[in-house]
Amino acid sequence: xxxxxxxxxxxxxxxxxxxxxxxxxxxxxxxxxxxxxxxxxxxxxxxxxxxxxxxxxxxxxxxxxxxxxxxxxxxxxxxxxxxxxxxxxxxxxxxxxxxxxxxxxxxxxxxxxxxxxxxxxxxxxxxxxxxxxxxxxxxxxxxxxxxxxxxxxxxxxxxxxxxxxxxxxxxxxxxxxxxxxxxxxxxxxxxxxxxxxxxxxxxxxxxxxxxxxxxxxxxxxxxxxxxxxxxxxxxxxxxxxxxxxxxxxxxxxxxxxxxxxxxxxxxxxxxxxxxxxxxxxxxxxxxxxxxxxxxxxxxxxxxxxxxxxxxxxxxxxxxxxxxxxxxxxxxxxxxxxxxxxxxxxxxxxxxxxxxxxxxxxxxxxxxxxxxxxxxxxxxxxxxxxxxxxxxxxxxxxxxxxxxxxxxxxxxxxxxxxxxxxxxxxxxxxxxxxxxxxxxxxxxxxxxxxxxxxxxxxxxxxxxxxxxxxxxxxxxxxxxxxxxxxxxxxxxxxxxxxxxxxxxxxxxxxxxxxxxxxxxxxxxxxxxxxxxxxxxxxxxxxxxxxxxxxxxxxxxxxxxxxxxxxxxxxxxxxxxxxxxxxxxxxxxxxxxxxxxxxxxxxxxxxxxxxxxxxxxxxxxxxxxxxxxxxxxxxxxxxxxxxxxxxxxxxxxxxxxxxxxxxxxxxxxxxxxxxxxxxxxxxxxxxxxxxxxxxxxxxxxxxxxxxxxxxxxx
Numbered sequence: 001x002x003x004x005x006x007x008x009x010x011x012x013x014x015x016x017x018x019x020x021x022x023x024x025x026x027x028x029x030x031x032x033x034x035x036x037x038x039x040x041x042x043x044x045x046x047x048x049x050x051x052x053x054x055x056x057x058x059x060x061x062x063x064x065x066x067x068x069x070x071x072x073x074x075x076x077x078x079x080x081x082x083x084x085x086x087x088x089x090x091x092x093x094x095x096x097x098x099x100x101x102x103x104x105x106x107x108x109x110x111x112x113x114x115x116x117x118x119x120x121x122x123x124x125x126x127x128x129x130x131x132x133x134x135x136x137x138x139x140x141x142x143x144x145x146x147x148x149x150x151x152x153x154x155x156x157x158x159x160x161x162x163x164x165x166x167x168x169x170x171x172x173x174x175x176x177x178x179x180x181x182x183x184x185x186x187x188x189x190x191x192x193x194x195x196x197x198x199x200x201x202x203x204x205x206x207x208x209x210x211x212x213x214x215x216x217x218x219x220x221x222x223x224x225x226x227x228x229x230x231x232x233x234x235x236x237x238x239x240x241x242x243x244x245x246x247x248x249x250x251x252x253x254x255x256x257x258x259x260x261x262x263x264x265x266x267x268x269x270x271x272x273x274x275x276x277x278x279x280x281x282x283x284x285x286x287x288x289x290x291x292x293x294x295x296x297x298x299x300x301x302x303x304x305x306x307x308x309x310x311x312x313x314x315x316x317x318x319x320x321x322x323x324x325x326x327x328x329x330x331x332x333x334x335x336x337x338x339x340x341x342x343x344x345x346x347x348x349x350x351x352x353x354x355x356x357x358x359x360x361x362x363x364x365x366x367x368x369x370x371x372x373x374x375x376x377x378x379x380x381x382x383x384x385x386x387x388x389x390x391x392x393x394x395x396x397x398x399x400x401x402x403x404x405x406x407x408x409x410x411x412x413x414x415x416x417x418x419x420x421x422x423x424x425x426x427x428x429x430x431x432x433x434x435x436x437x438x439x440x441x442x443x444x445x446x447x448x449x450x451x452x453x454x455x456x457x458x459x460x461x462x463x464x465x466x467x468x469x470x471x472x473x474x475x476x477x478x479x480x481x482x483x484x485x486x487x488x489x490x491x492x493x494x495x496x497x498x499x500x501x502x503x504x505x506x507x508x509x510x511x512x513x514x515x516x517x518x519x520x521x522x523x524x525x526x527x528x529x530x531x532x533x534x535x536x537x538x539x540x541x542x543x544x545x546x547x548x549x550x551x552x553x554x555x556x557x558x559x560x561x562x563x564x565x566x567x568x569x570x571x572x573x574x575x576x577x578x579x580x581x582x583x584x585x586x587x588x589x590x591x592x593x594x595x596x597x598x599x600x601x602x603x604x605x606x607x608x609x610x611x612x613x614x615x616x617x618x619x620x621x622x623x624x625x626x627x628x629x630x631x632x633x634x635x636x637x638x639x640x641x642x643x644x645x646x647x648x649x650x651x652x653x654x655x656x657x658x659x660x661x662x663x664x665x666x667x668x669x670x671x672x673x674x675x676x677x678x679x680x681x682x683x684x685x686x687x688x689x690x691x692x693x694x695x696x697x698x699x700x701x702x703x704x705x706x707x708x709x710x711x712x
Contacts, residue, residue: 021061025083025092026414027071028379030344034079036071037381038112046112048104049091052121054577055102057114058091066092073413073447074379078508079116082548084578093578095548107347233330234323239305241333242360244278253279270296277306284364286314305337312340313365333357340369345380355385363396374407378414386411406441413448422448429463439467439476443483449490450516453523456487468500478509485513489520498533514544522553530557538566548576555586564593581607588615597623610636621645 026037038059040046045060068083078097085092094102094116101119104112246253257276263269273296280289289310293303304323324338328349335350336357345351358366358373370393377386390407409424425448428441442463449456456464468484471477481504488497497517504510518537521530534554537543546554555570571586584607588600592615600619604612613632620629630645677694680687 021063022065022067023059023061024381025066025068025071026379026381027074027080028344029074029076031342033115033117034075034077035344036080036114036116037107038066038114039381040110040112042109044110046104046106048102048114050102050121051577053096053099053575055094055096055114056091057094057104057112059112063088068092070413070416073444073451076508078511078545079118082578086581095576095578097545097547105347111347113347231326233327233332234305234334236332236334236357239333239337241282241309244282245362250279250283268295270298274298274302274306277310281306281310281313282362284313284368286310286312286316290314308341309337312337313368328354333360336361336373339376340372343372343376345376345382349380351377351382351385355388358389359392366396367393370404371407375410378410381414383411383414386414406437406444409441409444418448418452429460438463439471439480439483442467443479446483446487446490450486450520454490456490461487461491478504478507482509482513486516489517492524494521494525494529494533511545515547515550518546518550519553522550522557527561531561534558534566546570548578551576552579552582552586555583555590559586559589559593562593564590567593581609581612585612585615588612588619592619592622595622614638617641 021041024039026039028035028037038057040059040061047058049056049058065088066083066085068085071080071083079100080094081097082095083092084095094114096102096116098118099120100116101121102114102116104114107113254276257272257279260269260272261276273292277289277292280286280292287310290307293307293310296303301323308322308324322338322341324334324341326346327334327338328342328346329335330338331350331353333353335353339345339349339354354373358369361369370389374386374389377383377389386407390404390411393404393407405424406428409421409428412418412421412424422445425441425445429438429445442460445460446456446464464480464484464487468477468480471480481500485497485500485504488494488500494517501510501513501517504513514537518534521533525533534557551570551573555567558570559567568587568590571583571590576583584603588603591597591599591603597619601616601623604616604619613636617629617632617636620626620632626645630642633639633642633645677690680690
C-alpha cells in the first residue's frame, strides 16, 4: 500500500508539473517600435486584446507563468512601462508609457511576436458599421429600358495594368480569407469576341484600384506575407564583398588605384573610383570611401551598396532607404549587412546565413562588428548564435577585449545568470584599457544593482561621478548623470542624487532616474527626507511621469505616514491599468485614514486575498461591526485578535483558541461576572454568607481583569 501511495503521488506531481508552464519573454528595442517575443509550444491558442494605453495577452496554457524578469534590462524607451500577471494562468497585462498601440503575429508556429508602436488607439473596426440592409424586390425591366439606362454610360475597357491590379486585389482577398475564388478547370476555352469601345491610352496613369484593406495596413495585423512588397535578394556573387580587396598590401592597392583615378584633362575614371571606394570600405575606412564616391556622379545599385557598407563600417547613421533594408531573410552575405544596417534582428532573419557571412569577413571587421552583432543576436533571443560569434572573436584576439567581455555579460544576463553577469561587468569597469566600454558597462551594472536592491561600492560610485563629468558634453552625458544619481540613491545619499536629477533635461533619462530614485526613497529614506522630496515633486504643476510601481511605492509610504489624500491620489491615477488589487488596497487604507470605512469596504469588495481580508476587518472595526470583523480575523487564524473583538461585541461565548490568551481570559471573566449569583432565600443566614463570598470572588475577578488588561 505504501508503494502504491508513492506511485500515485508521483503521478499527480508529474501531471501538475506538466500542466503548469513557463513562457519566456524576451524584449528588444528597435527603430520606431518595441518588440516582445513569447516562446510558446506549437499549436497554442492566444489572443491580444487592445485598450487605451495598454493591452492584454491571453495564452491558452494551463497555469502559465510569464517570466518577465529580464524584459526591462534591454529596453531604452518608455513605450512599455510595466508588465503584470495577477496569478499563474491569468493573462499578461501590458501598460504603455506613451500613446501607443500593440500588434502581434505568430512566427514559425512557436513564437508570439508583439510590437508596440506609437499610434492612436482606435475602437473595434466593426463598431460603427450599420447592420446589413434588407434586400429590396427588383422590378422587372425590359430590354429597351436597360438599353435606355446604359445609353448614358460610355466607359472604355479596362487596360491591362488595371486588370493586373484587380487580379492582385482578388488574390489578396483570397489569401486573407475574405473571398472564395472559383477557378475555371484546366482545358481549352472558347474566345469571347467583344464589340465594345476601344481602349483608351494612358488610363492607368490616373486610375488605381484599391480596397478598404489598403487603408488599414497600420491597424490590421494580417498574418499573410506581403510577397509583392518584398525586395529581391542580393546574392553573394552579386555583392562580391570578398573581392573588394586583393592579397597585395593595402598601401600598394591604394597607390595603384589613386594613380588610375584621373585620366588626361583631369577626367575621372569612374571604374577606378568604385574600386577605390570598395577598397577603403573593405579595410574599415568608411569616411574615405564616401569621399571618393562623392567625386563621381554615379547613380547605381552598386554605388548605393558601397555607400551603405561604408556608413556601417564608419558607424554613422544609415539612411532610411538602405539598399539592404528587408534583406535579412536572404541566404547570402546581404543578410549580414541588413542586420547591421537595421541594428535589430528581424523575425524572418536567416541566422545561419548571417553567421556564415560574418565568418567570411576579414579579421579587423570581425573584431569591429563582433560586439554589435552579438548584442543584436541576444536581443533577438538567439543565444547560441551570439556565443558562436563571441568565440569567433576570441580566436582572432590576442587578449580578451573589454567589448568582448561586455558581450559575454549580455549573454549571461539573457541566460539569467546574474552572478556571472556582475562579474563580467565588473571586469569591464575596472579594466585599465576599457575607456570606450567602461561607461556603458557601469550603467548596466548600476541598473542591475538597483533591480536587486544592492548597494554600490565606493570605487563604483567614484567612477560614476568621474564618468558623469567626463562625458557630460557627449551623447552619453544624460545616461551617465542618471547612473551617478541612481548610484548615490543606492548609497542612501538622497539629497545630492535629487539635485542631479533636477538638473537633468527633460527626457527618458530624467524620467527613468526620477522613478528609480523615488522608489528607493520610499523604501530606504527617513521620514523627513522622504516627505521633503516627495512633496517637492507632487506640488509642481507638471510632475514627472511616474510608473505604476513608483506610484504604488510612494502611496504605500504616504499611507503609512498618514497622508490620506496624497496616497489616494497616487493610487487612483487613470493612466494606471495594472496591479489593480494592490492599488485598491491602498485606496482602502486611505479611506480608513479619512474615517470612511464604508468606502474602504467598497474598494475591497472584489478582493479575496489575505491582505484584503485583514484590511476589511480593520474597516469593520472602525465601523463598529465587531462581530463581522471578529469572524474575518477568525478565518485568517488570528484568534487572539478575534477574541478581542468578540469581547468588545459582548459575545464572550464565542471565544476561540488560545484559551490562555489575554482576551480569552477577559471573556471568561466577563462571562463569570455576568452570571447572577445563586440565592437561597429560604435560608437567610446561608444566603448572606454566599453573598459575602461572591462579593469577594467578584473583587478578585475584577482585579484579574485589570491585571489582564495591563499585561503586555
